Each structure stands twice: as structure tokens, then as C-alpha cells.
Amino acid sequence: MANVKEIIDLIVGGVNKKEEDLLNKAYNFAEKAHLGQKRLSGDPYFTHPFETAKILAGLGMDTQTIIAGLLHDTLEDTKTPEEAIKKEFGDDILFLIKGVTKLGTLKYRGHERHVESLRKFFVAMANDLRVVIIKFADRLHNLRTLEFIREDKRYRIALESIEVYAPLANRLGMGKLKGELEDAAFPYVYPKEYTEIEEILKEKKGLYEKYLNEVSEELKKELKKNKIKFVEINYRIKHKYSLYKKLLRYDKDIEKIYDIVALRIVVDTIEECYRVLGLVHSIWNPLPGRIKDYIAVPKPNGYRSIHTTIFTGLGGVAEIQIRTKEMHAEAAYGIAAHFAYKDQKDKKNRDDKNKFKWIEELQELKYLPSDPKKFIDHLKMDFFNDRIFVFTPTGDVIDMPEDSTPVDFAYSIHSDIGNHIFGAKINGKMSPIFSKLKNNDIVEIITKKDSRPSNKWLEFVKTSIAKKHIKSYLEKNSLLSKLKSFGRS
Numbered sequence: 382m383a384n385v386k387e388i389i390d391l392i393v394g395g396v397n398k399k400e401e402d403l404l405n406k407a408y409n410f411a412e413k414a415h416l417g418q419k420r421l422s423g424d425p426y427f428t429h430p431f432e433t434a435k436i437l438a439g440l441g442m443d444t445q446t447i448i449a450g451l452l453h454d455t456l457e458d459t460k461t462p463e464e465a466i467k468k469e470f471g472d473d474i475l476f477l478i479k480g481v482t483k484l485g486t487l488k489y490r491g492h493e494r495h496v497e498s499l500r501k502f503f504v505a506m507a508n509d510l511r512v513v514i515i516k517f518a519d520r521l522h523n524l525r526t527l528e529f530i531r532e533d534k535r536y537r538i539a540l541e542s543i544e545v546y547a548p549l550a551n552r553l554g555m556g557k558l559k560g561e562l563e564d565a566a567f568p569y570v571y572p573k574e575y576t577e578i579e580e581i582l583k584e585k586k587g588l589y590e591k592y593l594n595e596v597s598e599e600l601k602k603e604l605k606k607n608k609i610k611f612v613e614i615n616y617r618i619k620h621k622y623s624l625y626k627k628l629l630r631y632d633k634d635i636e637k638i639y640d641i642v643a644l645r646i647v648v649d650t651i652e653e654c655y656r657v658l659g660l661v662h663s664i665w666n667p668l669p670g671r672i673k674d675y676i677a678v679p680k681p682n683g684y685r686s687i688h689t690t691i692f693t694g695l696g697g698v699a700e701i702q703i704r705t706k707e708m709h710a711e712a713a714y715g716i717a718a719h720f721a722y723k724d725q726k727d728k729k730n731r732d733d734k735n736k737f738k739w740i741e742e743l744q745e746l747k748y749l750p751s752d753p754k755k756f757i758d759h760l761k762m763d764f765f766n767d768r769i770f771v772f773t774p775t776g777d778v779i780d781m782p783e784d785s786t787p788v789d790f791a792y793s794i795h796s797d798i799g800n801h802i803f804g805a806k807i808n809g810k811m812s813p814i815f816s817k818l819k820n821n822d823i824v825e826i827i828t829k830k831d832s833r834p835s836n837k838w839l840e841f842v843k844t845s846i847a848k849k850h851i852k853s854y855l856e857k858n859s860l861l862s863k864l865k866s867f868g869r870s
Contacts (some may be wrong), residue, residue: 388404411451415427418459429519429523430454433451433522434448440514440518445474446515449474449481452470456478480512517555517562527565539566539569550715554680554682557713566622588697596665597644599664610649615645616644617642617643618642619640624641644702645702647705658703665691671690687703769819773823781844785817787802787807788802789846790824792842792844801828838851
């Protein structure tokens, strides 16, 4: 039997008496509103908002958001009037529920549906990120019960989850949620490939775990000996869909993938992270080129951690991740983790605004209703693709899609720099402007007053912003030349 205590027990830092009373009130209100309703599985409908609220509580969300999760279907699926919700729970919770309701009402199909879904997400994100997080939780629970839905609808929901929901969760730093969404959708979109991955994991998991258990025991001994306090040491197995994508990248050669299982060391401070890294490398030899410091240079979605891959001495290699408690929470829950730190919420919200400027960029994207596919392709490239970090000569970090070029880099700084790019130095060496940039490259753009964009640039640039400015410049100058020519005739 469902019980509100199951939700309360999951809330980070617990709740006060006022919050507990409000949660109880919302629980009873939602249960009564959905009374007599059934899901396709035959379960009472109330199980869905209840499980949605549990997911939100597990994500570290604030009480208001959890309450909105409990009530998120009351406007759409019951006869409950807005006034009743406003009277009992206030304007903020009503705002969140209405936001979720708007996200759910789509009348489009195919690419048009995806575009409209995404545009609604962008508006919701700009207004209040919590609306989107509630929708993520709602979608995750629906995916867990997808077997009861007819096959064609099942496939559409699963595909949309992989193509729209999971990439958005990833860009918000919600790695755990992104992985759960993908894994829940994976068997319905690619059933054959899902079965193959399951077999691979079944075969390899035991061996990797053996390595990591031995490494873990050795490490615990050394940490104690060196008086380095650790909060926890655990391991994670790579999400199935993530492993599938990586196998595609490496021609299905499992031996080239070193992070199927990773050991995680959680400590209290950043200083201890680096001490642990030194200790790890004093015990085991690191694999060259596999040390990544995401604390010094976080990923675009805010992810921070140190990664190193070591030779275990047991005939294999293992990835080790080192991070603080806060980094560990953020790695799993991204922006949602910030709601758990109530005393720092205002500061974190400001930080989020800076970190997620791309949300505003998304809103500004224009698309032709006649060509929704092009819009989605742009999104996949500019916002959902794998990202790289590229540095300016002064050390500023520019977040760009994989395979971007110096021309893309120039336009991301300013359209005038892009329009007058003459050459580029990559890591101090002169390089063609069509070179593919790599992670951690330092790029210096050389401009020349009489240098101009060319049609050829459109063949190699990756970002929509670069394509937009190049086309705009070419069209403008083509028109000017025609007018000048007309004036001379």
C-alpha cells in the first residue's frame, strides 16, 4: 500500500512539520481526485503521480516540486478546477502544474511533433526549470510501464524519450536521469541491440567487478595508511544505451572501452581529490592520455570529477573517478541537485543562470514550419551532440559541438570575427580554417580586414550560428552587388 512516508524518507535533509503537513495534504488531495481511475496496467491511476513524486524526491527536489509532481495530472485528467488547487496549495504550485499540463498537450506527429515538443520545453525551461524536471519524472515512470501501451505508441514514446528527453536531461547535467530514461526506452526502440548489450554485460560484468573489488581493497588500505579520509568508495556499471553508443563508435570492439565499470572515490574536499589522484598513480601505472581533470575544466553541463584509467596489474584496466560529495550529487542529478541545498539556493540559481545560457539561445532559434527536420538536425548538432572544450589564448573556455572548426569557433565569439577570419593557430601552430578541433585545443583566430566568408565554408562548418551568419553575409553582399550593378547600367 502506497504511503506518503515513502516520499518523505527520500527527501534530502528531511522536512519540517509545515512541509510534512503540506505533503500529506497533497497526497490525500491527489488520491481523492484520481479515485476510481485505472491505468492500462490495471493499477489505480494514483500510482503514477505517486511514483512521479518519489522520483522527484529521489532527485533531491524541493517540497513544492514534489507536491506539484503528486498533483501534476489533476488539471488534465480529473475534474479538479484551478481555483481548488490555488486555494489549497498556492500560486507557485498551480504554476508548476499548469506548466506540466501545457507540456503534455501536443497534437503533432513526426518531426513537427518533435519540434513543437522541444519548443515547449525551451519556454518551460526559461520560465522555471522545475516544470521540465517534473516532466522528466513523469516520463520516466511512464517508460517503466510502457509494456501495457499499444506497440506503435510505445515505439513513438520510447523514441521521443531517447531523442528529446534524454539529451535535454544530459545538457542539464542530470546524468543518472539521462541514463535511466535511455535504458527504459532502449528495448522498445532497438530490441535486438538491447539483447546483445545485455549478453555482453552478463559475460563481462563479473570479471570487471573482480578487478575493481581488488583495486578497492588495496586503495582503502593505502588511504587509511596516508590518513586520507574518504566518504565512500563504490562502483558504477555503464548504462546499457550509453555502452551501445560507445560500441558503435569503436566498431563494436569491447576491448577498446575502458569505462564499462568505474570505481568512484568520494572525499570531502577538492584538495583531497588531488591527493587521492597522486596516491592512485603511486600504486598503479596510469594509462597514457586517459587522465581527465573535469574539476579544473568542468564539462559544459557542469559535471566535475577527476578521471584516470589504470593498469590494475591483474591483466586488465580500470577507470577511477575521484570527486567531492557535492560533485557526486551533481554528477547524478545535475541542476536538480541544487534544489537540495536550501541555504544556498539563491546563489546556486544565479550560478545555474550563467551555466545554462544555452537555454536562452535555444529560445532564440528560428525554424521554418515547412522544414521541421532541419530544425531538429540543427538542435542535434548544436545542443544535443557530444561537446568539446576549446580555449581562447587568454584561457576562456568555449563550449562547442564535436568536430567544430576554427570558423565555428570564430563565429561563436563574434560575427565580425567570423566574417573576417583569415587564419587560425591551433595550439600555437598555423592550421587550416577547416581543421576539426579537439578537446582542450587552444585556438587563436587571425583576422584580416579584407577577408570575407565564402560559399565553401558552408561545406565544413558545423554550428547553426556559423551557417546563419555566413548565409546572411553572402545574401547581403550578393544583393548589394546586384544593386551596384543595376546603378551602373
